Amino acid sequence: MAHDRSDSLSTFRLSRDPPPYEATEAQSRPTSKSAAGTPRANRSLELLNEQSPLLIPQYAEDEQHLLRRPGTPADELEWHDQEAEESKSVWYLFLLTLSIGGLQIAWSVEISNGSPYLLSLGMSKSLLAFVWIAGPLSGTLVQPYVGIRSDNCRISWGKRKPFMLAGAAATIVSLMVLAWTREIVQGFLGIFGADPTSEGVKTAAIVFAILAVYVLDFAINTIQAGVRCFIVDNAPTHQQEDANAWAGRITGVGNVLGYLSGYVNLPKWMPFFGNTQFKVLCVIASIALGSTVLISCLYIRERDPRLEGPPPLEKAGVLSFFRQVFTSMKRLPPQVRKVCEVQFFNWIGWFPFLFYITTYIGQLHVNPIFEANPNLSPAEIDEAWETATRVGTFALLIFAITSFISNMLLPFIVVPTYQPPTPSRTSFHSPTLNRPSTPGTPGTLSASMSYFPPTPSPESHSRLTRLLSACQIPWLTLRRAWLLSHILFAICMFLTFFIKTTEAATALVGLVGLAWALSLWAPFALISAEISKRDAARRARNAGRGSSDNIDNDSNSSSANSADAEDQAGVILGLHNVAIASPQIIATLVSSAIFKLAQKPRGAPGDDSVGWVLRFGGLAALVAAYMTSRVGEDAKGKESGIEDGEV
Numbered sequence: 005m006a007h008d009r010s011d012s013l014s015t016f017r018l019s020r021d022p023p024p025y026e027a028t029e030a031q032s033r034p035t036s037k038s039a040a041g042t043p044r045a046n047r048s049l050e051l052l053n054e055q056s057p058l059l060i061p062q063y064a065e066d067e068q069h070l071l072r073r074p075g076t077p078a079d080e081l082e083w084h085d086q087e088a089e090e091s092k093s094v095w096y097l098f099l100l101t102l103s104i105g106g107l108q109i110a111w112s113v114e115i116s117n118g119s120p121y122l123l124s125l126g127m128s129k130s131l132l133a134f135v136w137i138a139g140p141l142s143g144t145l146v147q148p149y150v151g152i153r154s155d156n157c158r159i160s161w162g163k164r165k166p167f168m169l170a171g172a173a174a175t176i177v178s179l180m181v182l183a184w185t186r187e188i189v190q191g192f193l194g195i196f197g198a199d200p201t202s203e204g205v206k207t208a209a210i211v212f213a214i215l216a217v218y219v220l221d222f223a224i225n226t227i228q229a230g231v232r233c234f235i236v237d238n239a240p241t242h243q244q245e246d247a248n249a250w251a252g253r254i255t256g257v258g259n260v261l262g263y264l265s266g267y268v269n270l271p272k273w274m275p276f277f278g279n280t281q282f283k284v285l286c287v288i289a290s291i292a293l294g295s296t297v298l299i300s301c302l303y304i305r306e307r308d309p310r311l312e313g314p315p316p317l318e319k320a321g322v323l324s325f326f327r328q329v330f331t332s333m334k335r336l337p338p339q340v341r342k343v344c345e346v347q348f349f350n351w352i353g354w355f356p357f358l359f360y361i362t363t364y365i366g367q368l369h370v371n372p373i374f375e376a377n378p379n380l381s382p383a384e385i386d387e388a389w390e391t392a393t394r395v396g397t398f399a400l401l402i403f404a405i406t407s408f409i410s411n412m413l414l415p416f417i418v419v420p421t422y423q424p425p426t427p428s429r430t431s432f433h434s435p436t437l438n439r440p441s442t443p444g445t446p447g448t449l450s451a452s453m454s455y456f457p458p459t460p461s462p463e464s465h466s467r468l469t470r471l472l473s474a475c476q477i478p479w480l481t482l483r484r485a486w487l488l489s490h491i492l493f494a495i496c497m498f499l500t501f502f503i504k505t506t507e508a509a510t511a512l513v514g515l516v517g518l519a520w521a522l523s524l525w526a527p528f529a530l531i532s533a534e535i536s537k538r539d540a541a542r543r544a545r546n547a548g549r550g551s552s553d554n555i556d557n558d559s560n561s562s563s564a565n566s567a568d569a570e571d572q573a574g575v576i577l578g579l580h581n582v583a584i585a586s587p588q589i590i591a592t593l594v595s596s597a598i599f600k601l602a603q604k605p606r607g608a609p610g611d612d613s614v615g616w617v618l619r620f621g622g623l624a625a626l627v628a629a630y631m632t633s634r635v636g637e638d639a640k641g642k643e644s645g646i647e648d649g650e651v
């Protein structure tokens with residue numbers, strides 16, 4: 005962006021002619037370069053050499069009084085004082101969230117094709133229900149554990165990357181093992197002379213597949229915990245909504261690709277990946293997951309966790325883990341606690357829809373067939389349901405497309421919760437003069453925020469701000485949009501009383517995609533912004549404490565570290581996932597009870613048991629809407645629990 009020539013010359017002279025006290029300091033040590041090529045003017049930035057958006061630049065003691073506003077304590081914890089958070093580019097946010105796309109493809113392969121594959125091995129439907137309880141069970145246990153362990157990780161190349169890479173490797177291995185379960189079991193037992201067609205080999209294959217599914221779910225939750233924390237740690241507070249919007253968009257792309265794959269005869273076009281649809285899908289998912297995680301890990305540089313000091317001392321063991329989880333639950337920030345309460349009821353509603361909507365649409369398709377032909381053979385019934393399943397899958401494709409389009413457009417019309425720092429003329433004593441920047445990406449243009457490079461022109465910034473603001477609906481905040489999405493979902497579920505055709509049901513499912521887009525975006529954005537703000541405030545407080553206190557003699561340091569532990573991304577996002585996974589178990593039990601009371605025999609027309617399950621989900625959505633009305637519009641002041649120095 006063009007700048008005034010006189011301003012550029014003035015800035016250039018400032019950089020060439022520092023005040024005497026800095027010139028003396030510069031002569032005493034060599035000048036280092038940042039990643040963007042900017043000389044460092046202070047010792048602490050030279051030592052840290054970091055580009056984390058959450059890292060608050062440190063300044064020499066003789067500069068502290070220049071950077072502090074009169075009357076502002078050193079440990080003031082208001083987010084708007086953290087002006088050193090560098091805005092990230094669209095490209096940076098895309099690569100930061102890219103790995104969640106590969107994860108979504110792997111998860112969609114398991115959800116959409118796992119049940120038919122397991123049934124093909126000879127597994128019963130009652131046993132299949134036991135297998136799929138692995139998802140919410142692993143989400144309830146694994147993500148809090150991984151979150152705590154990653155918060156305490158002190159490996160030099162980052163907190164989250166080790167868990168992302170380990171989870172990706174375990175997911176790839178378990179996908180390959182699951183896809184080739186029959187061949188592995190038959191080959192191994194064949195060494196001992198077992199007949200591949202015997203019942204013993206068939207039972208062994210089923211047991212082996214169940215183990216593979218559980219390992220797969222635990223691995224997926226490991227990488228998901230790492231990726232979500234990775235996004236929070238590396239996006240500035242005012243861009244958390246944008247980062248999670250990008251995560252929602254990439255998730256939408258993964259959903260669309262996953263559902264589209266159901267219409268393509270993959271073994272015909274890719275026989276080198278396998279001779280069945282499931283094998284090819286597992287190979288494609290493994291390649292997508294491995295490549296996206298690797299790209300994100302190579303491009304995004306995490307802050308060195310060793311700079312945070314040693315982790316809090318804790319006892320190992322299962323009891324210690326659960327004790328820490330319950331302690332963290334009690335210490336959840338009020339804003340995060342309210343979002344988790346919403347998610348509990350939100351997912352009681354969403355779980356039946358995601359797992360049974362295909363069956364609901366399929367039942368609408370087969371009803372006229374069964375009414376006209378009441379004496380169909382079992383083979384003819386299976387054939388009718390195969391066609392019905394494809395009709396339901398097409399509705400989910402429309403659902404995924406609607407959700408993706410909504411994820412693209414909604415961030416432009418929703419008013420952002422946090423505004424980025426207002427750019428101003430860069431002065432020599434500005435704390436943002438020597439802040440780290442993203443290499444090759446000096447500024448950003450993203451939905452729900454403004455474009456501001458390091459030395460912007462106020463006039464051009466004002467024009468672009470007005471342009472983006474014109475797209476926003478003034479009263480539509482993220483919280484209100486989320487509340488409206490619950491109401492929309494509930495209305496759509498109650499409309500199932502009147503839906504009689506597959507065309508109407510498909511249109512209804514497409515409309516629900518709008519609510520799903522907000523469920524993928526709003527809760528993560530609200531929680532991530534809260535975590536990021538508190539983390540930035542905590543770093544500023546620790547920096548102020550370090551410049552005036554002797555840390556080695558600080559008797560309260562261990563208790564402070566323990567208090568900070570509950571505020572870190574891994575713990576909070578792990579507990580948030582508990583609020584997502586645990587209600588799925590409740591929804592499964594309630595759905596099973598409804599099916600037992602209302603289900604008709606297979607092949608009978610007019611079975612509306614799935615419709616009643618969906619309406620139960622609509623009731624839960626109304627409770628979620630009420631709970632959303634209690635969530636704060638932003639995370640400032642007492643609402644976030646950081647007033648008066650509390651973190």
